Amino acid sequence: IPATRGILTTQYLAPTDKFQTESEEQALGEKISHCLEAxxxxxxxxxxxxxxxxxxxxxxxxTNYLDLAWRLDRRTGRLIMMSAIDNLVKGAGGQAIQSFNIMCGFNEVSGLI
Known part of the structure; x- marks a missing residue:
């Protein structure tokens, strides 16, 4: 993969709610969506x-963005969370600018969008 920057992550989680049927999977999916949105x-x-x-x-x-997605894997009973960041902006420079903005009472996104 020709990549010069960025980090992709994948996390495998074991939800306490079981989802062995399609309807259980859909119900849990809606619950996860609402939790993440909130x-x-x-x-x-x-x-x-x-x-x-x-x-x-x-x-x-x-960019200073983190993109986040998720999937449920009924076969393994796992919730799979996936994310991407630019480690040079989100991980270093952008973090400093964002922290400075907050400390000084500026809009958090100033200079980052």
Whole structure:
């Protein structure tokens, strides 16, 4: 893979809710969607991707965004979380600018969008 920057992550989680049928999977999926939307509703730099999309470093290059997607795997009973960031912006420089903005009472996104 020709990549000069960016980090892709994959986390495998074991939800306490079981989902062995399609209806159980759909119910848990809705619950997860609502939880993520509530958790990140006010976060300027977190983008929850549509169910059809997967994170890709090319979509976050030179940005302070974190792209986040998830899937349920009924076969293994796992919740799979996937994310992408540009480690040079989100991981270093962007973090410094964002922290400075917050400390000085500026808009958190100033200079980053």
């Amino acid at each position: 958790a990140f509703a006010t976060e300027s730099f977190v983008r929850l991707l549509s169910p059809e999309s997967l994170p890709d470093t090319k979509n976050v290059t030179h």
